[in-house]
Amino acid sequence: MTAHARWEANDLVLFCHLQPGAKRSEFAGLHGERIKIRLHAPPVDGKANSQLIAFLSTAFAVPKNAVQIESGELSRQKRVRIQEPKKIPDLTELAHLH
Numbered sequence: 001m002t003a004h005a006r007w008e009a010n011d012l013v014l015f016c017h018l019q020p021g022a023k024r025s026e027f028a029g030l031h032g033e034r035i036k037i038r039l040h041a042p043p044v045d046g047k048a049n050s051q052l053i054a055f056l057s058t059a060f061a062v063p064k065n066a067v068q069i070e071s072g073e074l075s076r077q078k079r080v081r082i083q084e085p086k087k088i089p090d091l092t093e094l095a096h097l098h
Contacts, residue, residue, distance in 0.1 A: 003033040012060070012082045019076070020048035025055050027089065034077065049073065052080070061086035 004015050017031035022038035029036050041051035049069060057064045060082050072078035 004030065004035045008081075010084045012085050012088075013070070014056075014080045014082065016052075016072075016078045016080055017076055018043075018048060018052065018078060025051060027059075052078070056080060056082060059087075059089050 006013050015034045017034040017036045019028065019036065019038045020041060020043040022028075022040055024038065025040045026038050027035065028038045037052065037055070039048050039051045039055065041047040052069070053064050053067045056067045060067075062082060062085055066083040068081045068083075070079045070081050
């Protein structure tokens with residue numbers, strides 16, 4: 001697929017760079033080889049991680065329990081698995097936002 005996302009069987013693995021404490025939650029282009037995601041939640045008490053899961057579950061039309069942070073729990077750099085996404089946002093359009 002791309003450097004920032006890959007398929008593993010029916011699951012989609014995303015490589016993300018988070019910007020917590022933003023004005024709104026949104027996809028924000030690329031940060032190097034990762035998808036940049038702005039999150040409204042602050043990076044305290046797991047709030048940004050919870051919001052990331054909710055944001056991605058909505059974007060990919062899956063329940064929250066189908067989104068898992070596989071690595072980077074305490075980092076801005078995360079690897080996230082989305083189990084059997086029902087909808088795929090057009091992440092290729094993010095390249096021009098770099």
